[in-house]
Amino acid sequence: MNEILRELGMIARALDSISNIEFKEYDLTKGQYLYLVRVCENPGIIQEKLAEMIKVDRTTAARALKKLEINGFIEKKNDQKNKKIKKLFPTEKGLNVYPIIRRENDYSSTVALVGFSETEEETICNLLRRMRENVEKDWDFVKKGNKRNYLLCKGET
């Protein structure tokens, strides 16, 4: 069932596209909402961990966060003990936008799950979590420069 990944890609691109259009009026450019919500929910997180959380390149996260800082949504604070890391915190402006992002995301969830029973919602949530856990190992592996070996493949063309 190769269709699964295509459906998944379509859903992800469509919803991301919608979010980006909708958040433009709050001066959040493409993708920034992803970072901002997570900084609000994990104050003090560092950008390296945030990139892993979102599954995006370290340098992409770095630039997105720099821009969020410049635009006053978050601030970076130096750590007392560790001179290398910069902890991320939402500003008041960032905290004000947070519920708007949540509301939009909730709406997108609601739309995506129209016609789903409560059981089905739970089912897909659990199955997606398991998929994510599976995929995240390969992502770490490949991101570190390793090469995947297709031998285990079922070969279902």
Next chain:
Amino acid sequence: MNEILRELGMIARALDSISNIEFKEYDLTKGQYLYLVRVCENPGIIQEKLAEMIKVDRTTAARALKKLEINGFIEKKNDQKNKKIKKLFPTEKGLNVYPIIRRENDYSSTVALVGFSETEEETICNLLRRMRENVEKDWDFVKKGNKRNYLLCKGET
């Protein structure tokens, strides 16, 4: 269950990232594999429909396809009756890469579904298809410049 969309986003980004890294050695730059497989599977399709199929902006598709043409993976052919459209076809080079892309995608599916029973695979396939059908309506709506109305929202913060 707002988690659903986050899990979905993580999976999609992680797998896309892996694919892009793996296809680089076949001279396919970021995202191009998406278009190429679909041209191979739908010879004669026009780029407007392809963009809808993939859920990507028309202009993005236009540029990706132009590049695929320049690099010899596909070719654009004028239609006899309709002077406006350009039908897309894979070249031999494109057809040669196709099975490689399929193989990689199959492997990614396999990895993503490790530990899933056959029933679970079918379940998630069906649920994702339904989600996609739901989401695609909103995508069309918003892409045409309309504004979504959050009133129907369950409000599950």
Next chain:
DNA sequence: TATTTTTTGTTGTATGTGCAACAAAATTGG
């Protein structure tokens, strides 16, 4: 048929994305 609207495709501009390469602090291992 003539006019309007929709479809399809392109280009300009701005910005996101990610790899390579670098630097400095922290950690690990001898």
Next chain:
DNA sequence: CCAATTTTGTTGCACATACAACAAAAAATA
């Protein structure tokens, strides 16, 4: 403690992405 490795962050460059605006053909409507 010192050297090697890992972690964390940055910048240069190349390229993807998408909105706005335009153009031309086709389709719809009057």
